[in-house]
Amino acid sequence: MALQRTFHQGTDFRRALSIAELRLIARRRVPHFAFEYVDSGAQDEITLRRNRSAFEAIGFIPPTLCDTSARQQRTRLFGAELSSPLVVAPTALNGLLHRQGDLALARAAKAAGIPFTLATLSTVTLERVAREVGGRLWMQLYLMQDRRVAREIIARAEAAGFEALVLTSDANVFGQREWDRRNYRAPGQLNLRNLLDVARHPGWLWQILWPHGIPRFANVASALPPEARSARAGVAHLPRLMLPDISWQDLAWVREAWPRTLILKGVLTVADAERAARHGCDGIVLTNHGGRQLDGTIAPLEVLPEIAEAVGKQLTLLIDSGFRRGTDVVKALALGADGVMLGAATLYGLAAGGEAGVTHALDILRGEIDRTLGQLGCNSIAELGPHLLKNSSR
Numbered sequence: 001m002a003l004q005r006t007f008h009q010g011t012d013f014r015r016a017l018s019i020a021e022l023r024l025i026a027r028r029r030v031p032h033f034a035f036e037y038v039d040s041g042a043q044d045e046i047t048l049r050r051n052r053s054a055f056e057a058i059g060f061i062p063p064t065l066c067d068t069s070a071r072q073q074r075t076r077l078f079g080a081e082l083s084s085p086l087v088v089a090p091t092a093l094n095g096l097l098h099r100q101g102d103l104a105l106a107r108a109a110k111a112a113g114i115p116f117t118l119a120t121l122s123t124v125t126l127e128r129v130a131r132e133v134g135g136r137l138w139m140q141l142y143l144m145q146d147r148r149v150a151r152e153i154i155a156r157a158e159a160a161g162f163e164a165l166v167l168t169s170d171a172n173v174f175g176q177r178e179w180d181r182r183n184y185r186a187p188g189q190l191n192l193r194n195l196l197d198v199a200r201h202p203g204w205l206w207q208i209l210w211p212h213g214i215p216r217f218a219n220v221a222s223a224l225p226p227e228a229r230s231a232r233a234g235v236a237h238l239p240r241l242m243l244p245d246i247s248w249q250d251l252a253w254v255r256e257a258w259p260r261t262l263i264l265k266g267v268l269t270v271a272d273a274e275r276a277a278r279h280g281c282d283g284i285v286l287t288n289h290g291g292r293q294l295d296g297t298i299a300p301l302e303v304l305p306e307i308a309e310a311v312g313k314q315l316t317l318l319i320d321s322g323f324r325r326g327t328d329v330v331k332a333l334a335l336g337a338d339g340v341m342l343g344a345a346t347l348y349g350l351a352a353g354g355e356a357g358v359t360h361a362l363d364i365l366r367g368e369i370d371r372t373l374g375q376l377g378c379n380s381i382a383e384l385g386p387h388l389l390k391n392s393s394r
């Protein structure tokens with residue numbers, strides 16, 4: 001009988017050859033509810049799937065007989081050099097996947113020569129990340145009902161030497177992630193099935209819960225009532241703190257308050273991209289929040305060409321949502337993006353193997369970017385362009 005194809009069946013993350021394989025290892029390493037928190041999208045997950053199919057609709061047209069022996073993938077973002085066109089995206093609650101997950105992600109990003117973005121809702125304080133890791137640090141900002149919280153984070157990030165602020169504008173009305181919610185019988189309270197599943201993961205229990213218990217929203221702890229500071233209680237409490245009243249006026253005061261690089265994360269229209277430029281932003285992130293917010297949203301890749309044409313010369317263009325392959329990254333760069341943010345891809349690495357797992361995820365992607373450049377006849381990112389692509393959906 002012929003053997004069936006299988007991915008690596010164990011938990012050794014070093015055996016993963018792709019992000020998809022790393023995802024399956026992550027799934028075995030952490031309890032179901034923690035994996036689902038990373039992996040699931042909003043409602044029917046239409047956008048989650050569209051983020052992937054958008055890449056499939058675009059094909060490469062490689063020229064042949066090109067000497068690519070001098071290829072490299074260095075680039076520049078906001079005037080500083082990066083070893084790869086990648087940035088670790090802000091993700092909340094990284095401490096659920098690995099002890100002090102924020103530090104592990106920041107260390108792996110620093111070692112890889114790329115920026116790390118710390119989330120407002122991180123489980124390690126921004127001061128600690130700056131002190132213990134350093135590197136190129138960006139700070140993500142959620143505006144809450146009480147604007148003093150943002151004012152404090154801005155002042156603290158500036159004092160700690162963070163080089164950029166990333167204002168997220170697409171999540172103040174929280175997405176309904178139904179598959180995530182089905183693991184709970186009430187907000188913050190796992191159902192019986194999941195409690196039993198947690199008990200089947202003693203390694204995770206030990207690593208995450210000992211000695212301090214459930215991770216806390218360390219950065220905004222002082223803004224939360226004491227009973228809501230742990231991640232468990234906070235998940236129920238936070239949507240009430242993040243009222244949907246943010247507007248362009250808020251962007252204007254954030255611009256006044258933050259003297260360094262400012263990036264608006266949550267843009268999908270040409271009009272908004274132009275408005276961000278007029279408000280003095282240095283960059284924008286084209287994103288649908290990894291399919292976790294409005295289900296049915298287009299993939300950012302679909303609007304990248306028109307936004308690049310409108311504001312590509314004024315703004316640094318970052319993009320995220322669904323990037324799992326080096327080929328995906330190269331397609332976005334060829335369509336006008338300056339860099340790509342990684343959310344789930346690096347989190348699968350974190351869940352599968354901590355800092356070394358994140359490094360492995362980044363190595364997989366860097367290897368794929370390198371091979372793609374070579375197979376496309378390019379020695380550098382600057383040589384990429386739409387002439388190398390054909391969009392079969394048009």
Ligand SMILES: Cc1cc2nc3c(=O)[nH]c(=O)nc-3n(C[C@H](O)[C@H](O)[C@H](O)COP(=O)(O)O)c2cc1C
Pocket residue numbers: 037038039089090091092119120121140168265287288289290291292320321322323341342343344345347
């Ligand atoms: C588990 C998880 C938590 C996230 N938390 C935040 C957050 O706190 N703030 C934010 O701006 N984006 C957050 N995001 C969105 C990411 O920054 C990024 O936009 C998204 O993950 C990109 O899609 P990808 O996961 O397919 O790479 C989160 C994403 C994930 C997967």
